[in-house]
Amino acid sequence: MIDNYGFTEFQRQVIAEFRANGGKVGGMFEGWALVLLTTVGARSGLRRTNPLGYLEIDGQPLVVASAMGAPASPAWYHNIRKNPMVTVETGTETYPAIAAIPAGEERDALFAEVVRRDPGFGEYQAKTTRTIPVVTLHRVEPGADRVRGLGDFLVESHDWLRQELTDLRRQLNADPAAIERTPPGLAQELRTHCLTFCEALKEHHTGEELGAFPMLAQRFPALAPALAKLSEEHAVVARLQAEIQRLVDGYRPGESDPAALRAELDRLAAELEAHFAWEERTVVTALNAMGPAPEF
Structure with missing residues (x-):
């Protein structure tokens, strides 16, 4: 022996x-x-x-x-x-x-x-x-010639959400006083844009909670603690979304304070960017190993 x-x-x-x-x-x-x-x-x-x-x-x-x-x-x-x-x-x-x-x-x-x-x-x-x-x-294949995977699709989804939030903030930040002078039409446009962004973000996080995260935790047990933390962050982001939606829905040109809405949007942007960046570092490689990105 x-x-x-x-x-x-x-x-x-x-x-x-x-x-x-x-x-x-x-x-x-x-x-x-x-x-x-x-x-x-x-x-x-x-x-x-x-x-x-x-x-x-x-x-x-x-x-x-x-x-x-x-x-x-x-x-x-x-x-x-x-x-x-x-x-x-x-x-x-x-x-x-x-x-x-x-x-x-x-x-x-x-x-x-x-x-x-x-x-x-x-x-x-x-x-x-x-x-x-x-x-x-x-x-793990670096380089542009590799197959586009599920992790790459996640990053693309994040980039779309990043751009939507940037556009939403631009409506307020291009001219700090502009929103005070806008007619109700622009306020409605802001509400519509905010609703589109918030619904897309909610759907994205729901898909992760019900689909991607359980699948990753089963195949890659080492990721389970990080995935649990990412799920906790989803709850924080959801609370910020609700506050922003409340501020946008209640905004009245000439009456409401745009500074409060700008501050909440800036806070959401910072929270989301930190969340997206950490999520990408944590799960993109594993997701790419799961299979190719969907084709639309």
Whole structure:
């Protein structure tokens, strides 16, 4: 039986041979398709590299957290539950990726295909009561020539909302005294514009709460705390929206104070920009890994 030190030394030798021979390894791994997966330690924060069996199913690279049927999942799997950003080495290339954890029917279908190709994984599953996870690896591709993903669509939606809010503020800020001199027609235009913006923002956040966020939390457990915080921010933004809508609906040219409305719009703009920026840093890469953007 190999002790922890012996196993670690064995892994080092496999990694060295893999890197020296363009991904080819002899001995017990001869003929296997392997990758080196580098994760960030959930507790240590240090980079950890593991040689793993590698498959591609319908073009999707994946690895399996079998630990040869051990009762507990391997350490690298716990690492990606804390931080899904990984580095993949195939022997011919090295690239950054984000690791996702499919669940339910999707996981079962992938695992069935894994077992069909390599029955040994079915034997590992038979040895343990835990459901062996399948982990899909999604290349993080910078550059304009990559496929436009769901994360890119999110940024485009944010940019549209940013522009709508900018236009709304411009109606008040182009000339601080102008709104005092405007006829009721412009006040109605302001109400209509505000209603359009607020309804679009509400729909955007509702879609995230009911669709995108639960989906991301399931596939990328590390994102769950950040997604919960983003949901809390939605409530703050909703309260600001309601106050702005109240001020706009109650605005009367020549009677109401435009400064109060400008101040609330400025506050909403600052809150939203901070929210959008953090949301984009947090979820865009993961959303892009989920699939392409919708076509309209």
